[in-house]
Amino acid sequence: MEETRFYDDVADFWAVAQDLYEAEPAKHTTALSVIHALVDAPQPDAAPPVFVTLHDDTTGSLLGAALRTPPWPMALSGIRPDGVSLLTKELLAAHPELDSVMGPRDVVDAFAPTWAAATSRTVRPILDLRLYRLGDLLVPQVEGRARLASEADLDLLAEHWVAFSSEANAHRPSTFADARDGAHRLLTLGAGYVIWEVDGVPVSTACAKFPNAGASRIGPVYTPPAHRQHGYAAAATAAAASWALSAGATEVLLYTDLANPTSNGVYQRIGFRPVADYAEVAFDQPT
Structure with missing residues (x-):
């Protein structure tokens, strides 16, 4: 029983x-x-x-x-x-x-x-x-550079969060205020929130959670439509993965939507390998 x-x-x-x-x-x-x-x-x-x-x-x-x-x-x-x-x-x-x-x-x-x-x-x-797990990280050669977000970037992070939710989680829309609170909470929890910039212009963001039991999960990752097709999401994700490894992660993970073949391809090209399917x-x- x-x-x-x-x-x-x-x-x-x-x-x-x-x-x-x-x-x-x-x-x-x-x-x-x-x-x-x-x-x-x-x-x-x-x-x-x-x-x-x-x-x-x-x-x-x-x-x-x-x-x-x-x-x-x-x-x-x-x-x-x-x-x-x-x-x-x-x-x-x-x-x-x-x-x-x-x-x-x-x-x-x-x-x-x-x-x-x-x-x-x-x-x-x-x-x-x-669910994907990082194998050997393959850092793409992409124009620009990564920097870690701070609380001064909360409005930008919230804008990307709302846009990401609209595209990827339309069933659960996020308000700007909720997104800003969510980004602030992630920073408070020690996350590595990466902003990829080209000539000082933010073109993509990716968040790596602080490692728990040795594992860090990346997400959300978002690139505005005007900046897509340049490899910025891959670069931001790779930078977030590098941060997670430097923060002590022994496993770096992320989820992809199987309905989005583009993102699945991007992550596999920088070293992520399938683990299991979720729903x-x-x-x-x-x-």
């Missing part, structure tokens, strides 16, 4: 789930970033997060973990497909409002129809993602 446990405090959840997540930092890169932010840069006015662990009720051993910071999807990387049934049952009782999940494709493919059937909702695919889905109320 199995049991679930819910937590009100991130520290209590982390005390139980830390070993699970840190054992495979690439697989759990999203969850690790979320936990790092909750611990080191909490937002007092944020919606209450959801933390849950699955256990063997005889031995008490940990079988899985999941977390969510609304309005973001629940991160399912700590759940196995065979834990979906129990997780669905317990979430249905405690958090029936759950409207989106993200995780390894096999887990999402198991969870989505189960949750949809239990809640009488329909599944709406949001993103098909591929994000939403659950819509019947109309």
Whole structure:
């Protein structure tokens, strides 16, 4: 038999789930970033997060973990497909409002129809993602130079963030104020936010999160349309990866949208190699 446990405090959840997540930092890169932010840069006015662990009720051993910071999807990387049934049952009782999940494709493919059937909702695919890990970094020869952003650059970072969200995450638009707060939070958390400049003009940006359990994930990466087709995104990403390695990362990761072959090609050309496929889905109320 199995049991679930819910937590009100991130520290209590982390005390139980830390070993699970840190054992495979690439697989759990999203969850690790979320936990790092909750611990080191909490937002007092944020919606209450959801933390849950699955256990063997005889031995008490940990079988899985999941977390969510609304309005973001629940991160399912700590759940196995065979834990979906129990997780669905317990979430249905405690958090029936759950409207989106993200995780390894096999887990999402198991969870989505189960949750949809239990809640009488329909599944709406949001993103098909591929997780990449850096092999040997190949630094492209591109005009310009990299510099690290500071708080003086927050307006620029916010402009790029809003534009990136509009193109890549149209289902979850970002306001300028929210984007500025998000960029400020990343800098506060120690991220390396790279600005690629040509003759002093910013032409691309790329953010590398501060390493967690040895892993740093890059994103967002954005180049305004007027500056595309010059290799600037590759150059900014390579500079962000170099920063991550110098900051102590043993793994540098990023997600790509499989619907965007251009970005997938760019990252592979500078040394990123596929690890696994992930998916994000939403659950819509019947109309």
